Amino acid sequence: MELTNIERLLQKYLDAETTIAEENTLKNYFLSDNVAPHLIEYQPLFEYFSISKQEVHTKPLQLNTKKTNWKWLSVAASIVLLVSLYTGYEKNQQRKAEKIYNETQVAFNMLSTNLNKGNEAIAQLQYFETAKNKVFK
Amino acid sequence: MNQSEFLKTVMPFKDKVFRLAKRLLVSTEEAEDATQELYFKLWNKKENLKEYKSVEAFAMTMTKNYCFDRLKSKQASNLTLVHSNYKEKDTSLDKKTDLNDSVSIVHQLIENLPEQQKIIIQLRDIEQYEFDEIAKMLDLKPTAIRVSLSRARKTIREQLIKQHNYGIN
Numbered sequence: 019m020e021l022t023n024i025e026r027l028l029q030k031y032l033d034a035e036t037t038i039a040e041e042n043t044l045k046n047y048f049l050s051d052n053v054a055p056h057l058i059e060y061q062p063l064f065e066y067f068s069i070s071k072q073e074v075h076t077k078p079l080q081l082n083t084k085k086t087n088w089k090w091l092s093v094a095a096s097i098v099l100l101v102s103l104y105t106g107y108e109k110n111q112q113r114k115a116e117k118i119y120n121e122t123q124v125a126f127n128m129l130s131t132n133l134n135k136g137n138e139a140i141a142q143l144q145y146f147e148t149a150k151n152k153v154f155k
Numbered sequence: 156m157n158q159s160e161f162l163k164t165v166m167p168f169k170d171k172v173f174r175l176a177k178r179l180l181v182s183t184e185e186a187e188d189a190t191q192e193l194y195f196k197l198w199n200k201k202e203n204l205k206e207y208k209s210v211e212a213f214a215m216t217m218t219k220n221y222c223f224d225r226l227k228s229k230q231a232s233n234l235t236l237v238h239s240n241y242k243e244k245d246t247s248l249d250k251k252t253d254l255n256d257s258v259s260i261v262h263q264l265i266e267n268l269p270e271q272q273k274i275i276i277q278l279r280d281i282e283q284y285e286f287d288e289i290a291k292m293l294d295l296k297p298t299a300i301r302v303s304l305s306r307a308r309k310t311i312r313e314q315l316i317k318q319h320n321y322g323i324n
Contacts, residue, residue: 032312034305038283059319062257063311066265069258070281075173077187081158081198 021054028060156201164204165197168211171282172218178277179222179270189225193218215292219274226270260318264311272307279304 027044030036036044047053048064156164172193177186197204197214207213265276271293278289279300286297293300 032305032308034301034308038285041280041283059315060312062261063315066258066261067280070174073174073177074170075187075190077191079169079191079194081161081194 024054024057028057156204161198161201161204164210165194165214168214169194171211172214174281175215175218175274175277176222178265178273179219180225181266185225189218189221193221196221209288209291212288212291215278216294219292223270257315257318261311261315264314268307268310272303272310275300275304276307276311280308 024044024047027036027040031041031044045064045068048057048061049068053061169190173186173190176189176193177183180186180189193214196217197210204210204213265273268276274293275289278284278292279286284292286300289295289300290297
């Protein structure tokens with residue numbers, strides 16, 4: 019490759035006017051061993067470009083994801099938490115209701131026994147009534 | 156689109172996605188995560204992929220946007236992306252650049268370019284996309300890309316000449 023052509027291409031390259039093919043010509047020239055001394059500072063540039071293109075992604079890619087599993091896991095965990103909170107709350111309410119029910123039951127029992135005492139007293143009054151009726155005919 | 160069709164469509168440009176991500180995010184690990192994330196996204200969109208004229212261009216655009224988002228959130232959390240933040244794995248590139256200082260200088264010079272120019276250098280000089288393709292990926296006019304690319308190449312060249320002269324003196 020003649021030098022003038024390379025120099026011309028370099029100028030075009032700096033102006034971003036080169037085609038891919040022309041850039042490959044430059045690349046091949048600078049990767050060869052006979053670069054003109056006054057152009058030697060360009061060499062690392064083209065070397066760098068060709069080395070960089072060789073770097074590849076080696077880590078295996080996952081499509082069906084661990085990451086989303088984590089997301090779903092957190093969603094599931096929060097649902098479990100909410101459900102358990104809710105059932106716990108319900109249980110607690112029920113226990114409270116039972117306690118209140120038992121207490122009222124006791125109160126009603128007391129009330130009814132006392133009422134029955136009253137009834138007995140009234141029944142005794144009935145004797146007086148019949149006795150009185152016998153006396154005052 | 157079933158899995159094998161999907162893989163046939165998206166696997167050929169896997170390394171390009173990875174290299175673009177690495178160009179922007181610097182570290183290999185971050186770039187691997189970004190690639191993984193991007194392929195999740197593509198997989199989730201697999202039903203719509205046929206609508207795109209070029210899935211590859213679409214993927215490169217997504218990669219760019221994803222990396223920009225990552226960079227933004229990094230900045231927001233006050234974590235600057237510098238080399239020292241990451242322990243690099245021994246990649247073939249690192250080994251080779253060790254051999255040649257001036258080649259790793261080029262890496263550094265590209266690193267110092269504005270993001271837009273970095274991407275364009277990556278897409279053109281390394282991946283060798285046509286200007287039309289790059290224009291589609293970046294949603295810019297081809298002329299704007301040429302201007303940006305020319306600026307980037309000239310900056311690198313000036314710095315290289317400076318380095319070169321410095322080395323001689």
